[in-house]
Amino acid sequence: MKIEIWSDIMCPFCYIGKRQLETALAEFPNNDFEIEWKSFQLDPTIEPQSGKDVYTFLAERKGISVEQSREMHKGVVERAKSVGLDYNFDKAVISNSLTSHRIIHLAKKNNLGDEMEEIFFKAYFTEGRDLNDASTLIELGEKAGLNANEVKEVIENETLYLSDVKGDIKEAQEIGVQGVPFFVFDRKYAVSGAQPVEAFVQTIKEGLK
Incomplete structure (x- = not known):
């Protein structure tokens, strides 16, 4: 079964959804699954926000108070904790994800897409790493198993894998993706959002019939 994500x-819900899916897949040890990660940008206009924390950033974007923003993030932290993830929004560095997506496409070419996704998610949500920083991206790419020079080339040449990222986003629009995470199973079934494990289990069972 092929699963496109x-x-x-x-x-934050994409990392949670990844864990939910992984838990569901563990219930099918005798089946083979091919996971393909697809790019999507919730906000392609984001620019690095020097000195601005995520609480203030979200408050300004949504027109709410910083306290309301903190409460929203607190709920997400609890949700993440329920699936074994440790979110640390106090350390999070606001980033535009385009370069990370291009590096993920490099990783996909090397059959390391899932590894790269996991490392980027953990770096951003748990470790507070700056994904705007080239040296950080190179380090994380190497951690996933990529060649440092190839990662550096992707960072410096902004056209590399750009068409792949745009192609994924265009495809998402064509099939009606309104938000992420969005999971497609063998192009027959879809799960939208970080749904409970049981929702993934039932969808996989249907797809395997």
Whole structure:
């Protein structure tokens, strides 16, 4: 079974959804699954926000108070904790995910897409790494198993894998993706959002019939 996942590194529910899916897949040890990560940007206009924390950034974007923003993030932290993830929004560095997506496409070419996604998610949500920083991206790419020079080339040449990212986003629009995470199973079934494990299990069972 092939599972395509539209996702954005900056999306907290995408990391949660990844864990939910992985838990569901563990219930099918005798089946083979091919996972393909697809690019999606929740906000392609984001620019690095020097000195601005995520609480203030979201408050300004949504027209709410910083306290309301903190409460929203607190709920996400609890949701993440329920699937074994440790989110640390106090350390999060606001980033535009485009370069990360291009590096993920490099990783996909090397059959390391899932590894790269996991490392980027953890770096952003747990470790507070700056995904705007070239040296950080190179380090994380190497951690996933990529060649440092190839990662550096992707960072410096902004056209590399750009068409792949745009192609994924265009495809998402064509099939009606409104938000992420969005999971497509063998182009027959879809799960939208970080749904409970049971929702993934039932969808996989249907797809395997």
